[in-house]
Amino acid sequence: MEKRVLGNTDIAVTPFGMGVLTIGPTQLACSLDEGARLVRYAIEQGIDFLDTAEFYQTYHYIRRALSRSDLPRPVIASKSLAEDYDSMSRAIENCRIELDIDQIDIFLLHEVVQSPDFENRIGAWACLIDAKAKGLVKAIGISTHHACAAAEAVNTPGMDILFPLINFQGLGVRKGDSEGTREEMEKAINAAAEAGIGVFTMKAFGGGNLVKDYVKALDYVTGLPGVQSVMIGFGCRKDVDDAVAYLEGRMPKDYTPDVSKKRMFVDRGDCIGCGSCVRYCTSMAITFGEDGIAEVDTSKCILCGYCVPVCPTRALLFL
Numbered sequence: 001m002e003k004r005v006l007g008n009t010d011i012a013v014t015p016f017g018m019g020v021l022t023i024g025p026t027q028l029a030c031s032l033d034e035g036a037r038l039v040r041y042a043i044e045q046g047i048d049f050l051d052t053a054e055f056y057q058t059y060h061y062i063r064r065a066l067s068r069s070d071l072p073r074p075v076i077a078s079k080s081l082a083e084d085y086d087s088m089s090r091a092i093e094n095c096r097i098e099l100d101i102d103q104i105d106i107f108l109l110h111e112v113v114q115s116p117d118f119e120n121r122i123g124a125w126a127c128l129i130d131a132k133a134k135g136l137v138k139a140i141g142i143s144t145h146h147a148c149a150a151a152e153a154v155n156t157p158g159m160d161i162l163f164p165l166i167n168f169q170g171l172g173v174r175k176g177d178s179e180g181t182r183e184e185m186e187k188a189i190n191a192a193a194e195a196g197i198g199v200f201t202m203k204a205f206g207g208g209n210l211v212k213d214y215v216k217a218l219d220y221v222t223g224l225p226g227v228q229s230v231m232i233g234f235g236c237r238k239d240v241d242d243a244v245a246y247l248e249g250r251m252p253k254d255y256t257p258d259v260s261k262k263r264m265f266v267d268r269g270d271c272i273g274c275g276s277c278v279r280y281c282t283s284m285a286i287t288f289g290e291d292g293i294a295e296v297d298t299s300k301c302i303l304c305g306y307c308v309p310v311c312p313t314r315a316l317l318f319l
Helices: 032-044 059-067 085-099 122-133 149-152 182-194 211-223 237-247 278-280
Strands: 016-019 047-049 075-080 104-109 137-144 161-164 198-201 230-234 263-268 286-288 292-297 316-318
Touching: 016 237, 032 059, 032 085, 032 237, 047 059, 047 230, 059 085, 075 161, 085 104, 104 161, 122 137, 137 149, 137 237, 149 161, 149 182, 161 182, 211 230, 211 237, 230 292, 237 292, 263 292
Parallel strands: 016 047, 016 230, 047 075, 075 104, 104 137, 137 161, 161 198, 198 230
Antiparallel strands: 263 316, 286 292
């Protein structure tokens, strides 16, 4: 499988990567063996770029997958929600220990939102800069769902990597405290790439809600100027096979995945219990659980998708 170098780094990655969040405890909650087998399968099929995070609680899947000596060493990107120097230092060290690696390929400031979030987390950013200087991390940057944060990254000294949310409908793209536009994020991505910043993206399928438009979704994001790789959340081997078929040009343009076994799902790690989805659900399938977190009654859900764009934290997924 072809590889592309991320910006001005020397890190070469495959056009698609595996977002490991999907198999973790807040989403599919795969067993250790089941999750590790899927990570191994993706690597065996040539997809050897992995995205994880301190918050995801998925390091153990990767470590188990890599315990087989016959597998090539994948490029690993992780990230932390840390706000200060010490917290970020602990996050980096924990990643190195949990994955049993000396140097992390990519480590990011996780989910930077509108200003002044970056300024408030400047201590964590300083730690990333020091970690890179010490050789603990190869490349540093941010992940974000916000077009304004992506745009600001271009002018941030030391920025190697931008990991933004983008899809053909703009689902989940934010700007400040309001919905941003797809075009604003496209512009930020292009500016980052022109500045030598490596760009890989997330949510090409809008949390699974655009998966019925499989080819259209991937054609859009892979065709964006400046995008060097796309992270996809694989939940089973078929998901991996589909991605490889697309990359190899074997997928019919009218391909539609079988979604009969998929369901609308609330990521409990992201839901803040605001009630927006409850109010917008046309079939009254979403209610509050005893803990105040939204939950979906799949027997009532008609998969209309009206709940997805109103969720402020992108907690509604189709898996």
